[in-house]
Amino acid sequence: MDEKPSHPLTAARESLGLDRVQFAERIQAAARRRGLRSGVTNTRVRKWEVDGVTPDGLSQEYIAEALGVDAPGPASAPWPYWLPGAGGRVRPPGGVVELGPTTTVPALREALQATMDHSRRVVVSAISTTALLALAGAWANAGPQPPAVVEPVAPPVSGDDDLLTSLEQATNLFTSQPTEARQHTAHVLEALLTSVSNLLEEGRHRGEARTRLLSLAAKLAGEVGWHRFDSGRHPEAARYWIGGLHSANALGDSDLGAGILSDLAYQASWRNRPELAADILRRALTRTRHPAAQSLLQLRLARALAVHGDRRATLRALNAAEHLLGAPCADPVPGWCGWLSSADLAVDTGQALLDLGDTRRAHTLIGEGQSLLPTARDKTRGVFLAYQAKSHLELGEPDLAAAAATESFELAQRIGAPRCVKLVRDLVPAFESFPTAQGVPELLARTAS
Known part of the structure; x- marks a missing residue:
């Protein structure tokens, strides 16, 4: 056997009782009706169905007519996901791509399209609560998935390994830049993700090789998602993280998938939706395996529960986070949560306690965490300083x-972190109660400009 499992075009064609020769004849007829000529033969149809070749835009119009469906337009999913039964038709606003064995590329394309829409001043639809919870639930109920490893159907193309190595090296280079430089690398990461998505879509x-591409897709989607989040472009951030979740699901990496869900939960907490954040995290925790990953998710759960005012559950989650951080494990710490440290535990614990009203203890922990933070983590330092400012305000120390x-x-x-700027500006009303305190007038003037 030299052919892949059924392609969506194969299924759509066979549902009409057409073999490849008959289907090619229909395509030729569609071209003639436009006064044009198509050179499509059964051999070309086979290349689309078996070899993963993507037909050009005009051929896709002929294919749609031959199948009796609407031609793909600008709002359609990419080839082959607009085909009948491929599960890639446009969803209503707020919807997401459902998890499945062939959904990575459509999810990544939606993220990239969202950025394109933003650049054209088109409003990008926010993802609904229902869709996010359904996605998290589907992931939690999917159970452990084996890595997507399939034997090659054809010899590798010369230079493929060099290309993948170059993509990996570029990704590592641009995702390891100092915090201050990352504000200038988002477009590069997006271009790399586009290249990786194209290679995945080719299907060869x-x-x-496929595992390496999926790993790159997950990493790049996560990085671009955080850049969008830091810039306040939340619908785009969510789309990128969802693309990363599909990549992690295809890899069979449950810890990575849980981590991406926790990013979506962190975003929900940031946007004052703590109940949604807690619901997502509870689902994510069902398949989290490594103690460090569990610790991070428990810490984020504690933050969400504290805002909601659930003291007992908050303390329980904080205790779990502390216990799990540094717990022995034979497997290495996943790279996506390798940054988690005692500094993060102290500050986030302090912020949770601040939300619960334990101001003095919270202030102490935030100060301790701030002193423990490595100098390389400037963006986190900016967030921690804003938390510290809030705790000083609550103690009456303007x-x-x-x-x-x-x-x-x-x-x-300095580092281009709009999210941190917003944190400080959100404190302005509290500072206005102390108009003559040392440093306050200058701060109010800075934040007003």
Whole structure:
């Protein structure tokens, strides 16, 4: 056997009782009706169905007419996902691509399309709560998935390994830049993700090569998602993270999938939707395996529960996070949560306690965490300083709060972190109650500009 499992075009063609010769004749007839000529033969149809060749735009119009369906337009899913039964037709606003064995490319395409829409000043639809919970539930109920390793159906193309190695090297280079430089690399990462998506869509990479592409897709989608999140472009961020989730699902990496779901939950908490965040995290935790990954998810769960005011559940999650951090495990810590440290545990614990009203203890922990944070993590330092400013305000120490907020604001502007800038600006109403305190007038003037 030299043919792949049934392609959506094969299924659509055979549902009409057509063999490849008859289908090619229909395509030729569609061209003649336009006064044109098509050179499509049964050999070309086979290349579309078996070899993963993508027909050009005009041929796709002929294919749609031959199948008796609407021709794919600008709002359609990419080939072959617009075909009948392929599961890739456009969803209503707020919907998402459902998890499945061939859904990685459509999910990545939706993310890239969202960025394109934004650049054209088209409003990008936010993802609905229902769709997010359904996606998290489907992932949780899917159970362990084996890595998607398929034997090659054809010899590898010369130079493929060099190309994949170059993509990996470029990805590692641009995702390991200092925080201050990352504000300038988002377009490069997006271009790399487009290239990886194109290679996945071709469908000719199998086995280890496909695994490498899926790993790149998950990493790049996650990185671009965080850039969009930091810039306040939340619908786009969610689309990229969902593309990463599909990639992780195809890889069979449950910890990576759980981590991406936790990013979506973090976004929900940030947008004052703590109940949604907690619901997503509970589903994600059902398949999280590594102690470090569990610790991060428990810490984020505690933050969501604290905002919701559930003291007992918050303390339980904080205790679990502390216990799991650094717990022995034979497997290495997943790269996506390798940054988690005692500094993060202390500050996020302090922020949760601050939300619960334990101001003095919270302030102590936030200060301890701030002192433990490595100097390389500037963006996190900016966030921590904003938390520290908030705790000083609640203790009635506006001068110290102004000093921390000013440092956070200046750092955020230098490294290009709009999210940190927003954190400080959100504190302005509280600072306005102390108009003559040391440093406050200057801070108010800075944040107003």
